Amino acid sequence: MKDTATTERLTALIDREDPRAIEDFLGRLSSPEIAYAISRLDEEARSRLITLLTPAKAADILRDLPDEQAAGLIAELEPGTAAAIVDRLPADERADLLGGIGSAESRAILQAMPVDHATRTRELLLYPPDTAGGLMTAEFLSYPLTTTVGGVIDDFERNRQRYAEFQVQYLYLTDQAGRLAGVLRLRDLLLAPRESNLSTMTIPNPVQVGLEVSLIQLKQLFDEHHFMGVPVVDSGGRIRGVVERTAVEEAHERAERNSFLRVSGIIGGEEFRSAPFHRRVMRRLAWLTPNIALNIMAASVIALYQDTLRAAIALAVFLPIISDMSGCSGNQAVAVSIRELSLGLLKPGEFARVFAKESSVGLINGMVLGLLLGLTAFLWKGNVYLGLVVATALAANTLLSVLIGGSVPLLLKRLRVDPALASGPVLTTITDMCGFFLVLSIAQSIVEKL
Amino acid sequence: MKDTATTERLTALIDREDPRAIEDFLGRLSSPEIAYAISRLDEEARSRLITLLTPAKAADILRDLPDEQAAGLIAELEPGTAAAIVDRLPADERADLLGGIGSAESRAILQAMPVDHATRTRELLLYPPDTAGGLMTAEFLSYPLTTTVGGVIDDFERNRQRYAEFQVQYLYLTDQAGRLAGVLRLRDLLLAPRESNLSTMTIPNPVQVGLEVSLIQLKQLFDEHHFMGVPVVDSGGRIRGVVERTAVEEAHERAERNSFLRVSGIIGGEEFRSAPFHRRVMRRLAWLTPNIALNIMAASVIALYQDTLRAAIALAVFLPIISDMSGCSGNQAVAVSIRELSLGLLKPGEFARVFAKESSVGLINGMVLGLLLGLTAFLWKGNVYLGLVVATALAANTLLSVLIGGSVPLLLKRLRVDPALASGPVLTTITDMCGFFLVLSIAQSIVEKL
Numbered sequence: 012m013k014d015t016a017t018t019e020r021l022t023a024l025i026d027r028e029d030p031r032a033i034e035d036f037l038g039r040l041s042s043p044e045i046a047y048a049i050s051r052l053d054e055e056a057r058s059r060l061i062t063l064l065t066p067a068k069a070a071d072i073l074r075d076l077p078d079e080q081a082a083g084l085i086a087e088l089e090p091g092t093a094a095a096i097v098d099r100l101p102a103d104e105r106a107d108l109l110g111g112i113g114s115a116e117s118r119a120i121l122q123a124m125p126v127d128h129a130t131r132t133r134e135l136l137l138y139p140p141d142t143a144g145g146l147m148t149a150e151f152l153s154y155p156l157t158t159t160v161g162g163v164i165d166d167f168e169r170n171r172q173r174y175a176e177f178q179v180q181y182l183y184l185t186d187q188a189g190r191l192a193g194v195l196r197l198r199d200l201l202l203a204p205r206e207s208n209l210s211t212m213t214i215p216n217p218v219q220v221g222l223e224v225s226l227i228q229l230k231q232l233f234d235e236h237h238f239m240g241v242p243v244v245d246s247g248g249r250i251r252g253v254v255e256r257t258a259v260e261e262a263h264e265r266a267e268r269n270s271f272l273r274v275s276g277i278i279g280g281e282e283f284r285s286a287p288f289h290r291r292v293m294r295r296l297a298w299l300t301p302n303i304a305l306n307i308m309a310a311s312v313i314a315l316y317q318d319t320l321r322a323a324i325a326l327a328v329f330l331p332i333i334s335d336m337s338g339c340s341g342n343q344a345v346a347v348s349i350r351e352l353s354l355g356l357l358k359p360g361e362f363a364r365v366f367a368k369e370s371s372v373g374l375i376n377g378m379v380l381g382l383l384l385g386l387t388a389f390l391w392k393g394n395v396y397l398g399l400v401v402a403t404a405l406a407a408n409t410l411l412s413v414l415i416g417g418s419v420p421l422l423l424k425r426l427r428v429d430p431a432l433a434s435g436p437v438l439t440t441i442t443d444m445c446g447f448f449l450v451l452s453i454a455q456s457i458v459e460k461l
Numbered sequence: 462m463k464d465t466a467t468t469e470r471l472t473a474l475i476d477r478e479d480p481r482a483i484e485d486f487l488g489r490l491s492s493p494e495i496a497y498a499i500s501r502l503d504e505e506a507r508s509r510l511i512t513l514l515t516p517a518k519a520a521d522i523l524r525d526l527p528d529e530q531a532a533g534l535i536a537e538l539e540p541g542t543a544a545a546i547v548d549r550l551p552a553d554e555r556a557d558l559l560g561g562i563g564s565a566e567s568r569a570i571l572q573a574m575p576v577d578h579a580t581r582t583r584e585l586l587l588y589p590p591d592t593a594g595g596l597m598t599a600e601f602l603s604y605p606l607t608t609t610v611g612g613v614i615d616d617f618e619r620n621r622q623r624y625a626e627f628q629v630q631y632l633y634l635t636d637q638a639g640r641l642a643g644v645l646r647l648r649d650l651l652l653a654p655r656e657s658n659l660s661t662m663t664i665p666n667p668v669q670v671g672l673e674v675s676l677i678q679l680k681q682l683f684d685e686h687h688f689m690g691v692p693v694v695d696s697g698g699r700i701r702g703v704v705e706r707t708a709v710e711e712a713h714e715r716a717e718r719n720s721f722l723r724v725s726g727i728i729g730g731e732e733f734r735s736a737p738f739h740r741r742v743m744r745r746l747a748w749l750t751p752n753i754a755l756n757i758m759a760a761s762v763i764a765l766y767q768d769t770l771r772a773a774i775a776l777a778v779f780l781p782i783i784s785d786m787s788g789c790s791g792n793q794a795v796a797v798s799i800r801e802l803s804l805g806l807l808k809p810g811e812f813a814r815v816f817a818k819e820s821s822v823g824l825i826n827g828m829v830l831g832l833l834l835g836l837t838a839f840l841w842k843g844n845v846y847l848g849l850v851v852a853t854a855l856a857a858n859t860l861l862s863v864l865i866g867g868s869v870p871l872l873l874k875r876l877r878v879d880p881a882l883a884s885g886p887v888l889t890t891i892t893d894m895c896g897f898f899l900v901l902s903i904a905q906s907i908v909e910k911l
Contacts, residue, residue: 042685043805050806075685077804164651171652178689179648180630197647198629201614202621235492235525239628239689260710267714268800271721275796276789282797283806284818292825295793299826302789303833306782313778314841324771328763331781331893332756335788339726339752343745346725347732350718354527355493356500356733368734375742376749383753391764443781 017044018051025056030063042075050080050285058087061096070099073108078265079281082111085120094123102128103148103258106135110145111280143229143243144222146262147252151240153183154209156192161205178257180239183250184213190248191219219244222251226266229259270349270431276302278432305436309334309443316451323454323461325392329384329401333450336380337408337442341416344369345434348420352430359424365417373413381406396460404449412442467494468501475506480513492525500530500735508537511546520549523558528715529731532561535570544573552578553598553708556585560595561730593679594672596712597693597702603633604659606642611655628707630689633700634663640698641669669694672701676716679709720799720881726752728882755886759784759893766901773904773911775842779834779851783900786830787858787892791866794819795884798870802880809874815867823863831856846910854899862892 017040024033037045049057049072061069061084073081073096085093085108097105097120109117109132117136121129131149138144152174154163163182167174182200184193193213203212219242220229232241233256240255272281276298282291313320313330320326348365351357357364385402389395416438420430423437454461467490474483487495499507499522511519511534523531523546535543535558547555547570559567559582567586571579581599588594602624604613613632617624632650634643643663653662669692670679682691683706690705722731726748732741763770763780770776798815801807807814835852839845866888870880873887904911 041681043681046804047806047808077806080806167648168652174648178630178687180628197651198617198624200651201647202618231491231493237628257706257710260707260714264710264714264717267717267721271717271724272796272800274721274724276793277796281800282793283801284797284814285806288821292822295790295822296826296829298793299786299789299830300833303782303786303830306785307834307837310778310782313781314775317774317777320777321771321774324767325764327767327770327777327780328760330777331763331784331897332753332760334781335756335784335889335893336749336753338785339749340745343726343732343748346722346727347734350722350731351733354496356497356527356530356735358497364734371738372741372745376746379746380749380753383750384757387757439785443785447781 015051017048021048021060022052022056025052025060025063028063030065033060033063034068037072045072045075046077046080049076049084050283054087057084061088062092066095067099069096073100074104077281077283078107078111080283080285081108083283083286086112086116090116090119090123093120098124098128101148101150102131103135103146103252105132106145107140110136110140138222141226141262141266142222143220143224143254144251146226146229146258147243147254148258149252150177151181151183151242151250151253152177152179153185153191153250156184156186156208156210156213158184158209159205160200160203160207160209160212163200163209164205178239178255181253182209183217183242183253184209185250188248189250191217191242191244191250193217194242217242219250220254221246226259226262229254230263233259270429273429273431274435276435302436305440306443309440309447312444312447313451316447316455319451319455319458322458323397325388325394325397325461326400326450326454329388329404330447330450332384333401333405333408333446334439334443336384336405337412337446338439340373340376340380340409341412341438341442342435344373344413344416345420345430345438348417349430349434352420352424357421359421362418362421365421366414369413369417370410373410376413377406377409380409394461396457400450400453400457400461404446404453408442408446408449411445412438415441465501467498471498471510472502472506475502475510475513478513480515483510483513484518487522495522495525496527496530499526499534500733504537507534511538512542516542516545517549519546523550524554527731527733528557528561530733530735531558533733533736536562536566540566540569540573543570548574548578551598551600552581553585553596553702555582556595557590560586560590588672591676591712591716592672593670593674593691593693593704594701596676596679596708597704598708599702600627601631601633601690601692601700601703602627602629603635603641603700606634606636606658606660606663608634608659609655610650610653610657610659613650613659614655628689628705631703632659633667633692633703634659635700638698639700641667641692641694641700643667644692667692669700670704671696676709676712679704680713683709720879723879723881724885726885752886755890756893759890759897762894762897763901766897766905769901769905769908772908773847775838775844775847775911776850776900776904779838779854780897780900782834783851783855783858783896784889784893786834786855787862787896788889790823790826790830790859791862791888791892792885794823794863794866795870795880795888798867799880799884802870802874807871809871812868812871815871816864819863819867820860823860826863827856827859830859844911846907850900850903850907850911854896854903858892858896858899861895862888865891 179197182195186192193215194217195213199212240253242250243252243254245251278298279294381402384405385398388401389398419434419437423430423433629647632645636642643665644667645663649662672695690703692700693702693704695701728748729744831852834855835848838851839848869884869887873880873883
């Protein structure tokens with residue numbers, strides 16, 4: 012089906028106010044198709060769609076949408092309607108979603124939810140989202156050590172429906188005090204007689220993490236081990252939830268993605284074009300406004316050399332080229348440092364290594380690029396001195412840019428500033444200043460020959 | 462332990478040629494610590510380390526390293542030594558590793574491997590890495606439909622050791638012709654008597670994918686469904702392997718990461734500073750050289766207006782600012798389009814939507830930024846016309862940049878060029894040309910007032 016046709020058909024069904032037909036229609040679409048169609052509705056049609064559906068069906072649809080889009084949709088609804096829908100989500104997704112909207116809105120929604128669910132969700136909201144507490148799910152199975160294999164099987168039989176969506180690979184075992192005492196793989200149950208006691212089969216001292224363990228630590232843990240989930244315990248050693256491998260992978264992916272977007276100047280999480288206009292404007296300006304100040308600072312170097320520039324006006328052509336090329340070279344070094352830092356292959360203190368490794372690359376690349384640009388200048392004006400000025404300045408500034416680009420992420424990391432957010436502007440400001448200064452000061456010294 | 466101390470200690474142990482002590486030492490380190498220490502050895506020490514260890518232990522270490530680093534290490538070894546190590550890796554990782562090194566090296570290694578392993582690995586290498594065939598593992602369990610529950614349990618008992626590392630959540634069932642006929646969750650076995658026939662419990666027509674299904678399609682499949690793995694069948698319907706959720710997540714993460722690096726001008730996969738010098742230089746130049754040509758093209762606009770510029774030399778200060786700020790605004794629009802495209806929220810044909818959504822944002826942001834820069838120009842020179850030229854040019858060029866930035870990824874996608882790789886250079890070239898033209902042509906028309 013044509014993409015616009017999907018949206019038109021959905022709009023028509025919303026206008027007919029026929030929930031059954033809408034559910035049938037959406038049921039035939041894939042998640043991206045649903046996300047696409049919904050993002051193309053206007054705000055009013057979107058709210059009407061959600062209120063027409065049963066809360067359970069609306070919750071299903073929310074789970075198909077990217078996080079930011081789902082949060083935006085919920086924030087648009089009446090708190091009562093939103094609460095009924097949020098209540099149908101699994102406990103951990105409930106907290107993730109409410110964590111993504113304004114705190115006033117999320118408080119209103121929690122107040123409209125059944126008290127016990129609201130309390131549990133508030134508890135999960137207490138943990139920062141990128142910690143074991145914030146990432147864990149409450150959908151896990153734990154049994155006292157004294158349970159028999161037959162007891163577990165009977166429990167499975169009784170709760171067949173409730174457990175249907177659980178990803179069960181492990182059973183967690185607790186002692187009398189409720190502390191985590193062991194873990195068991197599901198398949199081990201198969202090999203044991205029904206009357207065996209779980210305590211005889213358990214792997215004692217299972218790997219476990221505290222509620223406060225960070226996403227980065229969890230990612231490392233799952234990279235090193237092959238488990239599908241790890242139990243989360245509180246300070247008393249009691250099991251509070253399980254962090255699944257997939258939750259860690261997803262959160263890590265989101266973190267990397269946001270870091271990618273910040274490099275391009277999209278801050279405060281993802282921007283979708285379906286988001287409110289004023290939010291898109293403000294978020295983009297929040298990045299652009301400091302940037303223009305830095306740019307003015309850098310270009311003020313040119314103001315100091317106006318006479319030289321007037322005397323050798325051809326240089327004005329090369330100033331933006333040198334600025335842009337130095338930025339490109341420096342950004343390559345920035346990207347390599349950010350990656351090496353995030354993989355632990357580079358420590359924030361290793362400036363010497365970055366300098367050693369970048370200086371040789373910068374020297375060669377600077378010479379190649381300088382030669383290319385210098386030759387262009389010479390061929391254009393037939394003035395060998397113009398070529399020399401341009402070539403020298405670009406070569407030197409390329410070297411400088413990769414040294415600065417390689418080390419700025421380390422410096423920012425030490426200052427606890429996000430390298431993805433700030434490396435670019437810091438780098439271009441410094442290398443622009445240096446580049447303009449190099450071109451114009453060298454030119455000034457031989458201005459009569461240009 | 463201090464980071465440099467780790468490397469020094471490892472070097473000392475290598476010099477003592479004591480494999481046991483090395484294994485003990487590495488056994489106490491985490492994966493990132495091992496990767497870090499190895500990246501700090503020189504090439505010769507690295508090769509000696511690997512040859513001192515048993516092939517099995519060396520294979521363990523390779524699995525701890527980032528892919529590019531592992532491939533680099535294997536490529537440095539003698540084919541015979543490399544083959545012995547590669548042979549200890551799981552079948553799918555073997556193919557991934559060999560796929561990451563030169564084809565001459567990988568052929569030599571395959572020739573030194575046992576014939577049957579080499580054949581199976583060559584088979585996996587036939588499938589492109591980002592397809593179901595390239596991502597699948599051979600570690601899965603399948604049984605004829607006629608097997609009983611007891612038969613499966615006996616098989617588990619017999620192969621306890623071989624299956625130890627398998628991620629078993631599902632059993633796959635085949636008909637007499639060997640075609641995939643059903644799937645069974647491990648936990649369902651628990652609830653059935655030993656003499657039941659698997660055919661009575663199976664879920665028929667399981668979700669399955671062909672060998673050629675792409676990473677993007679697999680990612681969508683796993684996003685929509687909660688399974689941990691999906692069976693891969695050949696054109697005859699026979700099961701050839703299983704793609705696990707984790708394999709898809711990892712490959713997707715790698716693809717996103719490479720896309721992030723390409724935006725910054727790191728092409729051809731990740732660059733680590735431990736890679737050979739000439740490769741780092743050549744890869745970076747491969748991105749910089751076309752860029753300098755584009756830059757020269759853009760700046761040639763300035764050459765056309767040398768007289769205007771000489772007459773109003775203050776403008777030279779603002780040319781690089783307008784170039785850089787337009788680039789920043791445009792890049793925000795690029796990043797949003799790339800994300801929306803990759804999520805399926807934007808189709809490559811929807812230029813009209815991008816124009817509509819970006820024009821309003823570009824208008825506001827252009828006015829804000831134009832005002833700021835125009836005011837700066839006015840305050841600096843006390844010339845209101847200078848302020849007006851600068852403000853008008855930046856405002857107009859910001860609008861233009863977001864329109865172009867938002868639509869370039871769509872255009873490149875239609876032309877089947879990677880938007881992450883080419884959007885930046887295309888965008889800056891066009892917006893630089895337009896920016897320079899706007900400033901200088903407006904200035905020319907009122908040059909006597911500047």
